[in-house]
Structures are given as C-alpha cells and as structure tokens.
Amino acid sequence: MAKSWLRQYPAGVPSEVAVDAWPSLVALLDESLHTHRERSACLCLGRSLRYAELDERSLQLAAWLQAQGLARGERVVVMLPNTPSFLVATLGVLRAGLVVVNVDPRSSARELEHVLKDAGARAIVVIDQAAATLQQALEKVPLQHVLLARLGDLLGPLKGRLVNQLAQRVRKLVPNFQLPGAVPFMAALARGKRLRPAHSRPALGPDDIAVLQYTGGTTGPSRGVVLLHRHVVAHLLQSRAWYAPALARIPPGEQPLTVGALPLHHAYGFHLIALLGLFTGGCTLLVPQAQDTGALLKTLARHRVHAFPGAESLFAALLRHPEMAHVDWSSLVLCIGGGMAVQPATAAAWAARTGCALCEGYGLSEAVASVCCNPVDNRGYSGHLGVPLPGTEVVLLDDAGCEVPAGTAGEIAIRGPQVMAGYWQRPDETARVMAPGGWLRSGDIGVMDEPGRLRLVDRKKDLIFVSGFNVYPGEVEDVLAQMPGVEECAVIGVPDERVGELVKAVVVRQGGGGSRPNEADVRAWCEANLTGYKRPRVVEFRSQLPKSTVGKVLRRALREAG
Incomplete structure (x- = not known):
C-alpha cells in the first residue's frame, strides 16, 4: 500500500522501529533502571x-510476590493513584514474571468484582482509599493476597506520616x-528485602503477556485487552521516535520532566507517561489528585x-483557573492531546498562554495507546x-x-506491531x-x-x-436495567463544554408511568454501582423508547431529540 503519510514525518523520524531490540518489556526496563540509576x-x-x-524496591516486591507462590503469567491487579507506589508495584509485578491488570481506584465494587473474576487475579495492590470497595468485592470473589498501600508510602517517614494523617483524619479520604x-505495602517490601537472594528473574519472551488493560464493551461489561511484551516494547519505541524532535529542544544537561496528571491506570497515562518516562530516562511529576486544578x-x-x-478537559480547566498566570511555561516543548477531541478554542488559548502548541493524536487500548x-x-x-506512527498502517474500510x-468516510482499520493479541478469553469478540x-x-x-x-x-x-x-453505553444500561422499577433504558452522550460529553440516561418506568x-x-x-465518570449526569423519563422495526433502540433518534 502507498504510505503517503511518510512524507509528513519530521526529519530524523524513522518509518519503522526495531521491535526486536529487547526480548521483553522487563529487559528494556532493567536496562533503563541500570543506565539512569542516579x-x-x-x-x-x-x-x-x-x-x-525504584530498581531496588521493585525487586523487593517481585521477591515477595514470588515467595507467595505466584507463578509466571498469573495476574495481579494494581489499583493505585499516581504515586511512587504505582511505579514500584507495576515494575515489581512485571519483574516477578506476572501480568499487570490496571484498575481505577474509583471503581465500584461491581466493576472491581468483574475484573477480579474475569482476569482470574491472584493478588491485588490497592490504595487504602479503595479498601472498602475491595471489601465488598471480596464477598463474592475470594482473593489470596492483598497488599494495602497508603498515600504516604515511599514519601519518607516524616512526610509519609503527615500525608497519611491528612488523608485519613483531615480530608476523610x-x-x-x-x-x-x-499485608501493608511497605511491610511486603521490607520482607522482600530479606527474600531478594531467592528472587529468580524469569526468562520472559516477546510473546508472554505483560498487561491486561480492561476496556468497556458496547453491550456488556469491560473486557481485557491482551498486550504481549512485544506490543508494549514496540509502542515505546514508536513513541520515543515520534516525540524525539520536540524533546531534542530541551537544553543539554536538563532531565526531561513530564507532568503525570493523567491517571496512570488508564492506557494513555500508563504507556505514555509511566512507562515512556522510565524508558527514556525522564522524571515524572506525579499528581495524585489532578482534579484539584488550583493545587496542580x-x-x-x-x-x-x-x-x-x-x-481537552484538563487543558480547558487549567486555562480557566487564575493560577494559570503564575506558571512559567517557557520550558514546555511537548503537549499531547488525547483521549477526546481537542477543541480549536482550547488549542488556540493554550498555545497563546504557554507558547507550546497542542499536538493531537488518536489511539485505543487495543493498540496499546x-x-x-x-x-x-x-x-x-x-x-x-495526525498520521500513523512508525511501523503502523491505517486504512479506511466500507461495510464490505x-x-x-x-x-x-470509512471504518478505521489498523495494522502494526502495537496491535493487541486479542481480548482475554473472548475468542468470538476477538474474531469480530x-x-x-x-x-x-x-x-x-x-x-x-x-x-x-x-x-x-x-x-x-x-x-x-x-x-x-x-x-460504553451498554455497561451503564446493564446497571440501570437491574434497578427495581426500570422497564427499559438507553444511554447516550450529550455535549458539554467542560468535559466533552455528559452521560444521559433515558429511562422507561415499569408500566410506563408512576413517580418511582x-x-x-x-x-x-x-x-453505588458505577465509577464517577460513568454515572448519568442527565436523567430523562419517557413512556417509551424509539425503536427500529426489529425492536432495536435507536440511540441516534434520542441524540437528535436532545
């Protein structure tokens, strides 16, 4: 196929990347931890x-996990905010030969229960703020090993104690x-330190599973995207090559500092902030609660x-805040906008305020990020x-x-070394x-x-x-359909200037009437059943839903009706 997009590449960016440069993600990270150890x-x-x-702490965790009898390839849930514990947990799981399963700490018990059961998880590293949620989930899904982290872990004895007291007693988090x-997370690390001599480095290869990244389904619960070590390595190489022209503008001797405000449990933050930062020898400015715009x-x-x-929502929120004027943005050389469409007004205001243009991209969990x-x-x-990354091909297909x-216009189809192996234990959905x-x-x-x-x-x-x-509308609809008094429902998105879209639920009560x-x-x-961002912000009641001749709910008609 003619790759016309190659003519758009900046000077020095290769058309392909050497995807076999490292046999595994662990080998790549081991080398980076050693090279940049100071x-x-x-x-x-x-x-x-x-x-x-980070090298030492993650090996301590790896030794502890192996000592619990966890075998190569078994799944460990990481349910942590943007803290140093997240990096230690992720690397520790990988270096033990296990599979990382990222979960949003704000998940409901129902959502967590599904992931634990679907992934067949053997262990979890969870922040204490989500411990009550885990307690509910464990009533239905037993788990053999629970590591309990606190916000102040790895922040030093004095600061760590203060942060924990503020979180628990003052902010009631x-x-x-x-x-x-x-087992307290720090206690596991202490025990792992004594177990280090017994730690065995697994001989992982490119086709071993590195990550199960759960993403929603249109007609049901979330499903695990299977990412092999070679997929993640390829994506890191692609990203490093693509961002290199911008990062080359950093003055010699300065270590790249990346803002880690996006949640690291999300595919975007996990791969393009956490892992890419470690791969390139950069430093990540971790922000545990980016929702507090002023504090950020x-x-x-x-x-x-x-x-x-x-x-878009993060950049727009920063631009609206008066503290934006007090930040010196002169060192900023790279701003990436993803996850949702960047609005032209936001892009223009951001460039005017910071002097750095917003660079928009497109991705999905099924292609790493x-x-x-x-x-x-x-x-x-x-x-x-933009254009396809090195080694990536994109075509647009009709219905045939x-x-x-x-x-x-056509359906976007993608081929490249970062494309997933499939959905975890869902061969039919993978084939589709x-x-x-x-x-x-x-x-x-x-x-x-x-x-x-x-x-x-x-x-x-x-x-x-x-x-x-x-x-995903199907997931929210499934939750609403289980509610007493609901006959049927449909979920759509409605435009919102602040967050892009709001979730709107259209509900038909049983019997078509009544007040409850x-x-x-x-x-x-x-x-009680959904993570915050999935909850409907707009609720409308109707006597019936618009449907096709075969009984399919017409979401398009609901959107057009407003």
Missing part, C-alpha cells in the same frame, strides 16, 4: 525517588474497612516542566489527528471490508474485530486525506467521551 524517576508531593531506589490478612497549578509553578500529555499523532514540530493546531478512496492480515477494525469512522492525515468523524460504537475516558424510580433514585443506584 537520576530521579519521579517527584511526588516534594519527594524524589531515584531510579536506583479513607472509609472504614476490614480486610483481615491484608501551584505544583507546576515550582518546576520546569518539559512535556505535558493531557486531555497510540495509532496516529500530529508531527511534534508543528507550531500550530492542525484540526486533524473494502478500502475506500481518500476523502471518503481482527480481520485477515492482522488488521484491527476499530469501530471508529474516519476520513483520511491524500497526504495521509486522519480525521475522526463519528463513533461507530456509540462511545461517550467524558474527560478523556471512554464510557425518580431522578434521585437513579442517581443513588448509579453511585
């Missing part, structure tokens, strides 16, 4: 953690819970930041999603699976999205112009984008 790996709440300490047998800006004002991966990106040497907002001409020749059918509708630049025009899967997070459930009932039900 550098800071992360900064969090004023505390720096060096690569050497830690609900009451009972987890008999749970005060943190940024104390540092010279070079790279800022974010989402990234598929396309605008060239990072662009000085302005392009309005499109035939390639459409340039300028014609993986076409012959290794092509992944994304379910998104796009248009590609003659130079190979991609533009997204529709969401075939009815995805709702809330602050960069994907909300009411809006407060629906909100309470969803609060």
Whole structure:
C-alpha cells in the first residue's frame, strides 16, 4: 500500500522501529533502571525517588510476590493513584514474571468484582482509599493476597506520616474497612528485602503477556485487552521516535520532566507517561489528585516542566483557573492531546498562554495507546489527528471490508506491531474485530486525506467521551436495567463544554408511568454501582423508547431529540 503519510514525518523520524531490540518489556526496563540509576524517576508531593531506589524496591516486591507462590503469567491487579507506589508495584509485578491488570481506584465494587473474576487475579495492590470497595468485592470473589498501600508510602517517614494523617483524619479520604490478612505495602517490601537472594528473574519472551488493560464493551461489561511484551516494547519505541524532535529542544544537561496528571491506570497515562518516562530516562511529576486544578497549578509553578500529555478537559480547566498566570511555561516543548477531541478554542488559548502548541493524536487500548499523532514540530493546531506512527498502517474500510478512496468516510482499520493479541478469553469478540492480515477494525469512522492525515468523524460504537475516558453505553444500561422499577433504558452522550460529553440516561418506568424510580433514585443506584465518570449526569423519563422495526433502540433518534 502507498504510505503517503511518510512524507509528513519530521526529519530524523524513522518509518519503522526495531521491535526486536529487547526480548521483553522487563529487559528494556532493567536496562533503563541500570543506565539512569542516579537520576530521579519521579517527584511526588516534594519527594524524589531515584531510579536506583525504584530498581531496588521493585525487586523487593517481585521477591515477595514470588515467595507467595505466584507463578509466571498469573495476574495481579494494581489499583493505585499516581504515586511512587504505582511505579514500584507495576515494575515489581512485571519483574516477578506476572501480568499487570490496571484498575481505577474509583471503581465500584461491581466493576472491581468483574475484573477480579474475569482476569482470574491472584493478588491485588490497592490504595487504602479503595479498601472498602475491595471489601465488598471480596464477598463474592475470594482473593489470596492483598497488599494495602497508603498515600504516604515511599514519601519518607516524616512526610509519609503527615500525608497519611491528612488523608485519613483531615480530608476523610479513607472509609472504614476490614480486610483481615491484608499485608501493608511497605511491610511486603521490607520482607522482600530479606527474600531478594531467592528472587529468580524469569526468562520472559516477546510473546508472554505483560498487561491486561480492561476496556468497556458496547453491550456488556469491560473486557481485557491482551498486550504481549512485544506490543508494549514496540509502542515505546514508536513513541520515543515520534516525540524525539520536540524533546531534542530541551537544553543539554536538563532531565526531561513530564507532568503525570493523567491517571496512570488508564492506557494513555500508563504507556505514555509511566512507562515512556522510565524508558527514556525522564522524571515524572506525579499528581495524585489532578482534579484539584488550583493545587496542580501551584505544583507546576515550582518546576520546569518539559512535556505535558493531557486531555481537552484538563487543558480547558487549567486555562480557566487564575493560577494559570503564575506558571512559567517557557520550558514546555511537548503537549499531547488525547483521549477526546481537542477543541480549536482550547488549542488556540493554550498555545497563546504557554507558547507550546497542542499536538493531537488518536489511539485505543487495543493498540496499546497510540495509532496516529500530529508531527511534534508543528507550531500550530492542525484540526486533524495526525498520521500513523512508525511501523503502523491505517486504512479506511466500507461495510464490505473494502478500502475506500481518500476523502471518503470509512471504518478505521489498523495494522502494526502495537496491535493487541486479542481480548482475554473472548475468542468470538476477538474474531469480530481482527480481520485477515492482522488488521484491527476499530469501530471508529474516519476520513483520511491524500497526504495521509486522519480525521475522526463519528463513533461507530456509540462511545461517550467524558474527560478523556471512554464510557460504553451498554455497561451503564446493564446497571440501570437491574434497578427495581426500570422497564427499559438507553444511554447516550450529550455535549458539554467542560468535559466533552455528559452521560444521559433515558429511562422507561415499569408500566410506563408512576413517580418511582425518580431522578434521585437513579442517581443513588448509579453511585453505588458505577465509577464517577460513568454515572448519568442527565436523567430523562419517557413512556417509551424509539425503536427500529426489529425492536432495536435507536440511540441516534434520542441524540437528535436532545
């Protein structure tokens, strides 16, 4: 196929990457930890953690996990916010030969229960703020090993104690819970230190599983995207090559500092902040609670930041805050916008305020995180999603699976070394999205112009984008359908200036009338069963839903009705 997009590549960016340069993600990370051992790996709440300490701490955790009898390839859930513990846990799990399963710490008990059961998890590393949620989930899904982390872990004895007291006693972030047998995270590291001599480094290969990244389904619960070691290595190589022209503008001798405000449990933050930062020898400025915009800006004002991966809602929130004027943005050389569409007004205001253009990209969990990106040497907002990354091919297909001409809308199909192996234990769903020749059918509708630049025009899967997070209507509808008094329901997205889209639920009461459930009932039900960003912010009651002649609910008609 003609790869017209290669002409858009900045000078020095290769068309392919050497995907076999490391046999595994662990080999790549081991080398980086050794090479950069005297550098800071992360900064969090004023505390720096060096690569050497990250190396040692993660090996301690790996030794502890192996001592519990966890065998190579078994799954460990990591349910942590953006703290040094997240990096230690991730590396420790991988270096023990195990599989990382990222879970949002804000998940409901129902959501956590599903992941634990579906992944067949043997262990979990959980923040104490989510311990009550885990307690509920464990009533239905027994788990053999629970490691309990606290916000102040690895921040030093004095600062750590203060942070923990503030979280528990002042801000009341830690609900009451009972987890008999749970092992404190720091105690596991201490025991792992004594077990280090017995730690065996597993001989992992490119086809071993590294990560199960759970992503929602359009008609049911979330499913695990299987990412092998070679997929993650390839994506890191692609990303490093693509961002290199921008990062080359950092003054010699300065270590790259990346803002870690996006949640690291999300595919975008995990791969493009946590792992890429470690691979390139950079330092990540970890922000445990980026929702506090003022506090985030005060943190940024104390540092010279070079790279800022974010989402439209985050950039827009920062621009609205008065503290934005107190940050020195002169060191910023790279801003990546992903997760949801960047609005032209936000892009223009951001460039005017910071002097650094927002560079928009496109990706999905099924391709690790990234598929396309605008060239990072662009000085302005392009309005499109860029071109395929090195080694990646993109075609647009019609309903019959035939390639459409340039300028014609079609389903985005992707082939490249970062494309997943499939969905965990779901061969039928895998077969529906993986076409012959290794092509992944994304379910998104796009248009590609003659130079190979991609533009997204529709969401075939009815995805709702809330602050960069994907909300799948089917999952929310499944929760609502279980609510007493609900006959049927439909969930759609409605535009919102702050977060991109809001979740709207259209509910038909049993019998088509009555006053219960009411809006407060629906909100309470969803609060108990859904993560915050998935909960409907708009609730409408109708006597019936619009349907096709075969009884399918017409979400399009609901969107058009407003």
